[in-house]
Amino acid sequence: MTSTLANILFFGLAYGMILYMTSVGLSITMGLMGFVNLAHGVFAMLGGYATVTLMNSLAVPFLPALLAACILVTGLGFALERLLYRRLYGAAELDQVLFSMALIFISVAIARIFWGPLAQPIVLPHYLQGHFELAGATIPTYRLFLLIFGGAIAAALWFGFDRTLFGARVRAAVENHEMAEAVGINTDRLFALTFGLGTGLAALGGGLGAEILAISPGYPLQYIIFFLIVVAVGGLGSIKGPLYAALIIGLADTATKYLMPEVGMIFVFAFVFLLLRWRPQGIVSRRKG
Amino acid sequence: MGRTATIWLEPLPWLLALATYALAPQYAPLMTQIFVMILFAMSLDLLVGYTGIVTLGHAAQFGTGAYVAGILAARGWITDPTLTAVLAMLAAGTVGLLFGSLMLRTKGLAFLMLSVASGMLLYEIANKATGITGGDDGLQGVVFSPLLGLWEFDFRGTTAFFYSLLMLFLTFIFLRRVVNSPFGWSLRGIRENDLRMAAIGCQNYRRRLIAYTLASALAGLAGAVQAQCTGFVALNSLSFELSGGVLIMLILGGSGRLYGAMFGVPIYMIAQDYLAKNDPTNWFLWQGIILLILVLFARGGVLSLAERGFQACWRKVAR
Numbered sequence: 001m002t003s004t005l006a007n008i009l010f011f012g013l014a015y016g017m018i019l020y021m022t023s024v025g026l027s028i029t030m031g032l033m034g035f036v037n038l039a040h041g042v043f044a045m046l047g048g049y050a051t052v053t054l055m056n057s058l059a060v061p062f063l064p065a066l067l068a069a070c071i072l073v074t075g076l077g078f079a080l081e082r083l084l085y086r087r088l089y090g091a092a093e094l095d096q097v098l099f100s101m102a103l104i105f106i107s108v109a110i111a112r113i114f115w116g117p118l119a120q121p122i123v124l125p126h127y128l129q130g131h132f133e134l135a136g137a138t139i140p141t142y143r144l145f146l147l148i149f150g151g152a153i154a155a156a157l158w159f160g161f162d163r164t165l166f167g168a169r170v171r172a173a174v175e176n177h178e179m180a181e182a183v184g185i186n187t188d189r190l191f192a193l194t195f196g197l198g199t200g201l202a203a204l205g206g207g208l209g210a211e212i213l214a215i216s217p218g219y220p221l222q223y224i225i226f227f228l229i230v231v232a233v234g235g236l237g238s239i240k241g242p243l244y245a246a247l248i249i250g251l252a253d254t255a256t257k258y259l260m261p262e263v264g265m266i267f268v269f270a271f272v273f274l275l276l277r278w279r280p281q282g283i284v285s286r287r288k289g
Numbered sequence: 290m291g292r293t294a295t296i297w298l299e300p301l302p303w304l305l306a307l308a309t310y311a312l313a314p315q316y317a318p319l320m321t322q323i324f325v326m327i328l329f330a331m332s333l334d335l336l337v338g339y340t341g342i343v344t345l346g347h348a349a350q351f352g353t354g355a356y357v358a359g360i361l362a363a364r365g366w367i368t369d370p371t372l373t374a375v376l377a378m379l380a381a382g383t384v385g386l387l388f389g390s391l392m393l394r395t396k397g398l399a400f401l402m403l404s405v406a407s408g409m410l411l412y413e414i415a416n417k418a419t420g421i422t423g424g425d426d427g428l429q430g431v432v433f434s435p436l437l438g439l440w441e442f443d444f445r446g447t448t449a450f451f452y453s454l455l456m457l458f459l460t461f462i463f464l465r466r467v468v469n470s471p472f473g474w475s476l477r478g479i480r481e482n483d484l485r486m487a488a489i490g491c492q493n494y495r496r497r498l499i500a501y502t503l504a505s506a507l508a509g510l511a512g513a514v515q516a517q518c519t520g521f522v523a524l525n526s527l528s529f530e531l532s533g534g535v536l537i538m539l540i541l542g543g544s545g546r547l548y549g550a551m552f553g554v555p556i557y558m559i560a561q562d563y564l565a566k567n568d569p570t571n572w573f574l575w576q577g578i579i580l581l582i583l584v585l586f587a588r589g590g591v592l593s594l595a596e597r598g599f600q601a602c603w604r605k606v607a608r
Contacts, residue, residue: 087585093343094337098583099581099584099585101537101577102576102579102580104577106578108573109574112570224529225402228401228402228405231398236398264413265409265410266410266417269413270410272403272406273406273410274391276391277391277394280395280396281399
């Protein structure tokens with residue numbers, strides 16, 4: 001029983017960390033620009049593909065491959081923001097939804113053309129495989145690594161968001177876009193920077209979590225609901241909200257899979273419906289109304 | 290273009306549908322599919338086009354209708370087509386009322402997420418309840434009794450063709466009355482500016498909920514008609530792909546004008562038939578490109594483009 005509990009805890013929290021990394025960028029860009037970017041998962045998928053391809057074809061080690069993937073996708077996100085996304089800031093919600101669905105479809109097709117329909121296998125480096133014993137409990141190394149890494153990212157984001165000038169500017173722009181511009185903040189550049197940062201984090205999540213959320217062409221469609229849940233439940237434009245939401249969803253989903261496999265996702269969905277009925281703005285929200 | 294000019298155009302789509310049957314009866318099954326999807330897309334238009342509710346979970350209600358009709362007939366409880374259609378509408382309307390009351394207080398991303406979740410929730414339930422729904426294999430061998438006790442659903446699809454066309458026609462007449470009623474105009478008001486509507490005393494939430502329930506019931510009707518015409522209910526009828534697909538079909542034709550569905554659905558389905566024949570990957574790419582062009586360059590869909598072109602010509606002629 002204790003081992004099941006420990007398993008649920010480790011697997012659920014590690015899963016939650018992956019969800020957090022892939023989704024937090026969406027929360028910020030959504031809070032900042034009000035852009036409904038359903039295609040955020042595309043960047044996570046591309047990060048995963050880049051990582052796996054670098055490792056399998058060019059024999060790059062795991063961590064450098066991850067970093068390279070992150071930089072590549074950040075560049076791509078930056079370019080897409082400048083070329084396409086910015087045309088639709090302030091556009092009707094429907095247009096943004098359709099535009100991001102178009103990106104999803106195109107990326108799914110491209111991924112299938114280049115990498116085929118099957119999920120990409122990832123071989124973790126030796127030091128992350130297996131598990132070790134600590135105080136009588138078996139701890140899976142990879143999950144522990146994800147926990148520590150995710151925790152570090154969350155801490156870094158919190159610091160950047162809450163303690164630096166850049167973070168203060170972002171918060172100001174989330175709170176009141178026009179006012180921020182009026183006091184001389186270049187919101188246009190801020191948008192591009194945060195968008196790039198968000199896509200980079202998504203790529204990191206995609207690459208890191210390739211063993212948990214399998215990298216296949218269907219990725220952006222298959223997991224879209226998770227990213228959306230994390231952001232909507234967590235609250236827009238917040239750093240902390242998505243962390244809580246991602247960990248809760250990760251734990252809840254893992255627990256139901258272990259304890260009540262026949263219920264599947266039904267429990268999580270029902271929970272989300274009731275939660276948002278109670279708090280339509282999410283757990284933590286910077287945006288009013 | 291005056292009102293008298295458009296009145297003459299109104300019977301045209303219906304005559305076209307009948308003419309297609311007269312000339313090429315072998316296409317009756319495909320036409321039936323198109324009618325069902327037009328009905329479905331039209332119900333979505335009430336939400337997306339008239340009320341400004343962008344939902345990505347409309348298949349939840351379509352699938353509910355399909356499964357309710359399918360299960361009633363498969364178990365041999367009620368096999369009469371009209372009665373099962375009515376019950377399917379009631380069930381889908383109830384599901385819509387329930388989901389709507391849970392969802393419509395939220396906006397933007399949260400609403401979109403919940404709408405996706407509503408579809409996935411029912412999909413999961415149908416997927417797990419294999420004893421009732423057949424799960425992944427779908428509900429097979431659904432046989433309905435003859436329509437009104439007179440016409441059997443035959444292999445050539447004649448009954449299905451006329452039945453689905455009639456249902457579509459009735460839905461169209463009903464929806465046209467709704468959107469032109471004071472209620473329909475209040476929905477447009479909510480779409481344009483919900484704060485002002487609230488300020489003049491309109492109960493936005495209640496009206497949006499009524500619209501959602503109505504659209505849900507009609508989506509359920511579309512699902513029921515599909516189950517009756519094909520004798521099969523697939524898990525796909527609850528899927529996110531269907532919710533997204535029907536939205537694209539509607540936008541392709543042009544939302545907020547009821548006729549959009551009549552144009553968008555056939556164009557989409559014929560294009561899909563042609564482009565996805567060899568390779569489904571191709572279809573994904575094309576779907577994406579079509580959407581991108583629609584959003585960036587052709588807002589308002591095919592009908593809006595045609596209208597603009599027509600007006601440009603008209604101005605030249607008038608001069």
